[in-house]
Amino acid sequence: MTITFRDWLLWAAxxxxxxxxAQARAATAPEIIARTDQVRNPQQPFHSTVTLVxxxxxxxxxxxxxxxxxxxxxxxxxxxxxxxxxxxxxxxGKRVLLGGGALWFYDPASKASVRISPAQQLVGQAAIGDVLxxxxxxxxxxxxxxxxxxxxxxxxxxxxxxxxxxxxxDLATYSRVEYWVEQGTYLPIKGEFYSDSGRLLKVAYYxxxxxxxxxxxxxxxVIIDAVDKSLATVxxxxxxxxxxxxDTWFQRDYLPHLETR
Amino acid sequence: xxxxxxxxxxxxxxxxSGLAVAQEDANLALIPPDSxxxxxxxxxxxxxxxxxxxxxxxASLRDDLPVPAQPxxxxxxxxxxxxxDAWEVGRTTRLVLSDxxxxxxxxxxxxxxxxxxxxxxxxxxxEWRLAEQTYLALGRINLKSGSALGYNPTDYFKARTVSExxxxxxxxxxxxxxxxxxxxxxxxxxxxxxxLAFAPRLRxxxxxxxxxxxxxxxxxxxxxxxxDRFLLRSTIDLSRDLSPExxxxxxxxxxxxxxxxxxxxxxxxxxxVEESVAxxxxxIGEALDFGRATGALPAGAPDEPPAAPGKSLENELAVGAxxxxxxxxxxxxxxxxxxxxxxxxxxxxxxxxxxxPGTPPALANELWYTRAYAVDxxxxxxxxxxxxxxxxxxxxxxxxxxxGFVNVDLRDGSGQAQAEADYYLSNAWTLGLLxxxxxxxxxxDFGSLPTSYSVLVSVRRYF
Numbered sequence: 001m002t003i004t005f006r007d008w009l010l011w012a013a014x015x016x017x018x019x020x021x022a023q024a025r026a027a028t029a030p031e032i033i034a035r036t037d038q039v040r041n042p043q044q045p046f047h048s049t050v051t052l053v054x055x056x057x058x059x060x061x062x063x064x065x066x067x068x069x070x071x072x073x074x075x076x077x078x079x080x081x082x083x084x085x086x087x088x089x090x091x092x093g094k095r096v097l098l099g100g101g102a103l104w105f106y107d108p109a110s111k112a113s114v115r116i117s118p119a120q121q122l123v124g125q126a127a128i129g130d131v132l133x134x135x136x137x138x139x140x141x142x143x144x145x146x147x148x149x150x151x152x153x154x155x156x157x158x159x160x161x162x163x164x165x166x167x168x169x170d171l172a173t174y175s176r177v178e179y180w181v182e183q184g185t186y187l188p189i190k191g192e193f194y195s196d197s198g199r200l201l202k203v204a205y206y207x208x209x210x211x212x213x214x215x216x217x218x219x220x221x222v223i224i225d226a227v228d229k230s231l232a233t234v235x236x237x238x239x240x241x242x243x244x245x246x247d248t249w250f251q252r253d254y255l256p257h258l259e260t261r
Numbered sequence: 262x263x264x265x266x267x268x269x270x271x272x273x274x275x276x277x278s279g280l281a282v283a284q285e286d287a288n289l290a291l292i293p294p295d296s297x298x299x300x301x302x303x304x305x306x307x308x309x310x311x312x313x314x315x316x317x318x319x320a321s322l323r324d325d326l327p328v329p330a331q332p333x334x335x336x337x338x339x340x341x342x343x344x345x346d347a348w349e350v351g352r353t354t355r356l357v358l359s360d361x362x363x364x365x366x367x368x369x370x371x372x373x374x375x376x377x378x379x380x381x382x383x384x385x386x387x388e389w390r391l392a393e394q395t396y397l398a399l400g401r402i403n404l405k406s407g408s409a410l411g412y413n414p415t416d417y418f419k420a421r422t423v424s425e426x427x428x429x430x431x432x433x434x435x436x437x438x439x440x441x442x443x444x445x446x447x448x449x450x451x452x453x454x455x456x457l458a459f460a461p462r463l464r465x466x467x468x469x470x471x472x473x474x475x476x477x478x479x480x481x482x483x484x485x486x487x488x489d490r491f492l493l494r495s496t497i498d499l500s501r502d503l504s505p506e507x508x509x510x511x512x513x514x515x516x517x518x519x520x521x522x523x524x525x526x527x528x529x530x531x532x533x534v535e536e537s538v539a540x541x542x543x544x545i546g547e548a549l550d551f552g553r554a555t556g557a558l559p560a561g562a563p564d565e566p567p568a569a570p571g572k573s574l575e576n577e578l579a580v581g582a583x584x585x586x587x588x589x590x591x592x593x594x595x596x597x598x599x600x601x602x603x604x605x606x607x608x609x610x611x612x613x614x615x616x617x618p619g620t621p622p623a624l625a626n627e628l629w630y631t632r633a634y635a636v637d638x639x640x641x642x643x644x645x646x647x648x649x650x651x652x653x654x655x656x657x658x659x660x661x662x663x664x665g666f667v668n669v670d671l672r673d674g675s676g677q678a679q680a681e682a683d684y685y686l687s688n689a690w691t692l693g694l695l696x697x698x699x700x701x702x703x704x705x706d707f708g709s710l711p712t713s714y715s716v717l718v719s720v721r722r723y724f
Contacts, residue, residue, distance in 0.1 A: 053296065055293040055296065056658060058293045061660060062688075063688070084308070088723070089310060089311075089724070090685075090688070090721075092308050093308025093310055093345070100501045100502060101501035102502050102523075103525070107436075108308055108310070109345065109435075110436045111403045111405040111435070112405050112407070112435055114408065114410070115523040115525065115531050116531060117527075117585050118525075118528050119528045120585045151289060153289070173528060190286075195587050196528065196529075197587075199587060205288075207297075222296065224288050224291045229288075230658065231658055234293065234296040247451045248394040248449045248451055251450075251453070251496075252496065253447065253454035254449050254454075257388075257396060259349065
């Protein structure tokens with residue numbers, strides 16, 4: 001029996017696919033979501049600056065800048081967030097808190113903290129839940145639908161796990177999420193976000209993967225409005241830094257005291 | 262044969278792995294082409310907010326009022342400089358200032374005169390961090406409470422604080438109000454917070470100011486600090502998403518006990534309830550007492566409409582929910598109860614006396630005084646009301662915010678409605694258009710008010 005070079009190629013390809021499949025099957029949906037959470041979010045308390053740029057038919061319309069403080073709650077493994085608007089001037093000083101199981105909005109003009117829902121709009125196509133640092137594993141239950149090669153935001157082919165996430169608690173911004181995570185790197189590549197009624201609301205692409213606080217992470221998210229496709233928002237995170245954040249920062253009565261230095 | 266088996270295995274493996282051939286993703290074409298580079302950052306973390314606004318209002322007045330009232334302006338022009346800022350001094354001290362300087366002219370004011378200039382010193386205080394998460398503040402502070410949007414029974418420092426608002430929207434009224442000089446101690450811990458506040462009496466209580474007699478550079482302490490007042494407020498996290506707020510307030514009129522509670526229901530709904538209970542006189546009784554004490558009403562003025570005798574346990578309640586739609590419109594629907602407010606009997610008496618040809622003008626003024634008192638106290642004049650508000654940011658995909666509300670007296674169906682549009686020309690410039698009106702029969706709560714409708718045009722420049 002002779003084995004031709006063509007046979008070698010065929011068997012090598014088969015072996016490669018089986019190996020890839022074995023790797024893919026080895027990871028469970030909860031493991032994949034937990035790992036991609038770690039890729040997206042530094043595990044120590046940190047701050048960052050998020051700039052949101054809105055586009056209408058490809059043209060820039062508006063720009064907002066937020067400072068985000070995030071710290072994981074060891075009890076729930078979910079992040080608590082404190083967000084301060086820095087720009088534009090008309091919104092400067094407004095704050096949003098995700099602490100425990102509630103979202104609070106504070107307006108320095110009225111000195112009032114009011115409870116808001118996750119669906120309430122922050123700016124452009126970004127809901128509050130899109131900007132906050134969240135561990136998906138804590139808010140959604142995931143199942144693995146399979147693997148799929150998809151194009152990322154730069155039209156580069158990526159081999160991904162295709163997951164379906166369903167809201168596990170009321171703090172989840174969306175009822176259902178279709179999520180694609182690159183195999184091996186656990187980088188998030190794409191997400192589709194659905195309402196309670198099953199309507200596709202947004203499509204998000206993750207890009208600009210950079211070394212941030214010790215890991216390669218996406219630093220930019222492109223959010224396409226699936227209802228009005230002329231609308232898009234690009235969220236860019238910069239100025240990351242670890243910061244010691246006391247737990248009391250995530251009490252709603254702390255909102256007026258946030259140090260602005 | 263072997264090759265055929267190999268190919269079959271390969272295809273089987275591909276099928277098993279679910280590794281589909283990548284399909285064209287049409288949404289990729291929707292990514293803005295010039296969005297790759299991180300944008301230039303603007304703004305600061307200080308929260309400074311300074312703007313200059315010009316607002317021109319035209320109003321239509323009713324000429325068939327069932328109960329004659331003092332005439333109001335039918336046009337008003339205002340130029341206002343609004344400043345809000347905070348400064349960190351050292352590691353433990355913060356200074357806070359909030360002020361608005363108004364230049365105004367209107368049809369019922371002579372020009373020039375000192376009434377053309379009104380300065381509202383809303384807040385000016387220093388705050389010290391005494392220990393980790395323990396704060397002491399001294400100065401004029403706007404201390405706000407309440408979970409509802411249209412009416413806040415537990416907002417105990419709201420009385421007499423609103424100064425010349427441009428909008429009747431309750432969310433704006435909370436912004437255009439004076440703080441109270443107080444000493445406030447607050448401690449925050451991981452599971453809650455405790456606030457103690459003491460606001461001393463600094464001046465005799467001033468009468469209710471009319472639009473034409475506002476002092477120019479007076480801090481108006483006779484409105485905010487005419488009584489010794491105490492507040493204890495605490496929030497406690499009972500569970501992950503349940504953290505009620507409890508309040509105990511005391512002044513020379515008595516003690517009030519209140520609570521706030523809100524809950525998130527799903528991704529789009531927040532439900533809330535706010536309640537305050539006190540043993541007190543009814544609204545008419547308090548108005549007449551206040552009028553006599555400040556000299557606005559003669560000491561021997563009759564009780565008109567008649568007030569309930571003595572004090573009784575009165576309940577104030579606001580219960581409602583907000584709902585955000587998929588198109589990002591947030592709706593608030595609320596029910597408001599003020600047991601101390603005008604009953605049907607009070608309203609009937611108010612109109613019967615007011616429309617009686619034999620009623621002397623002084624008595625008609627007294628009737629209006631009871632209603633002016635409710636407005637001055639920021640208290641709902643009628644017993645039961647319904648409130649609906651909608652807010653749509655980025656309306657129609659534009660830099661446009663649309664908002665509006667309707668407040669309806671459930672006794673007679675009359676109400677107040679307002680619609681507002683703010684167009685953000687740029688990050689610095691905002692154009693505003695506001696239309697407001699009262700509806701109802703002439704013998705109804707809102708239908709009997711002097712102003713029928715008004716329109717306001719404004720331009721605002723942020724610095």
